[in-house]
Amino acid sequence: MIKSPRGTRDLLPPDTALWNFVEAAVRDVFRAYNFHEIRTPIFESTELFARGVGEETDIVSKEMYTWEDRARAQSEKTQSLTLRPENTAGVVRSYIEHQLGETGQLQKLFYIGPQFRRERPQKGRYRQFSQIGAEVIGPPSAGSESPLRDAEVLEMLATLLNELGITGWKLELNSVGSAADRARYNEVLRTALDAVVSSMCVDCQRRAATNPIRVLDCKVPADQPIIDTLPVIADSLNEASRAHFAQVLAALDAAAVPYTRNHRLVRGLDYYTRTTFEFTHGGLGAQNALLGGGRYDGLSEMLGGPRAPGIGFAMGEDRLVLTLLAQEAAAPQVLADAYIAPLGESLNAAALSLARELRSQGLRIELGDGSFRLKKSFEVADKTARRMIILGEDELQSGILTVKTFATGIQTKVPRTELAVFLTKPASE
């Protein structure tokens, strides 16, 4: 049997209804905040991710689906292409390519779509997964650097999770400062680690040498007291970074968005500057992040574009749905308004005609089959529709149909001309 490739999966009904519910709710919220949809290609130049996400990140160094595209002519060189592992780089590439900065306007863009990373699958982590994300980007003159943008995005996310009915989420945030701030902090941290690293776990000893900031992510219990004594990045921030962060926090306080400052929150992608954040949720296991994001003031320039500060996030749609399922908030199975049961195959044609009539009036109709015995029609209808219309010779002749409402068990005679109106009434009546 041919199975879906490792780390990919089929989404089947009724789960697809839940996915659609999530996407519809998300689009509503984006609309309220005046975000507009962008759709970028599923694959891009490998170079985009190498430069944008960072050559040394795990994503780029070992998790990308990359291939050499065929050359169009003998003389042409092949091009290295990659299935997108995230979408921010693509959006910024598009921003640069279409010179959206020249509009002078702030661009508020959102996307929903599949991303690809070649990782070992587990709960909440798949090789093809869907992210819902948004980016606020533009020239500084459009206010793209304002701490209000950070606060607005965070407030929107809090609203979004609440709208979806997700309870118990937690917002953690931090500021990693400018690139210069981070470089300075790296030195401070490296010096501090020299004294204590020998008593830490082997992973930390490796990290201390390669990427000291990652030591903060260590989860080994014995290392925690040591990490608590290390200098925090907040003390290495310059005046501007500090003021920016203070204003973000003040705006969040004013909007009553609850948050926790986490000095250890350092995100994995190279492009993050200043504000970084994560919304987490228990019950997701080791993959507890529902979404993550931050500011990326230098990304456009890293990709050869104009200065275009921005802030954005990516939300794991799979994880969102998992969380909703865990909360038993599964989308209720949507039943058809009526099931038409023709009594005998000679009535099949008349049944199709009736179905067409009702469907054209906006009703959701399931069409049965005249070869079914009435008992079977009832059994099938009860699972798929709120009501069943019996269409026999009598009904066809008289034009008065028999309608059974399952919730009440009441059977009613309804003239064909009044059928559509009757079916629109709540099924509890």
Next chain:
RNA sequence: GCGGCUAUAGUUCAGUGGCAGAACGCCUGUCUGUGGCACAGGAUGUCGAGGGUUCGAUCCCCUCUAGCCGCCCCA
């Protein structure tokens, strides 16, 4: 990429070196235009794939594949 656990009916899961099981679901009948209940009957299947040991393997061994959990990292 590394480590641990798992894979049996449509689903959830028992089970045994010697005929493949339960529950739910499904189909049929009692019941030719009135279901849900009940009763009676029925089909479930390459026991994840391939190889090995054995008279004989769903069971033991090896390899692979996939899922789950953890590490790494991330959404």
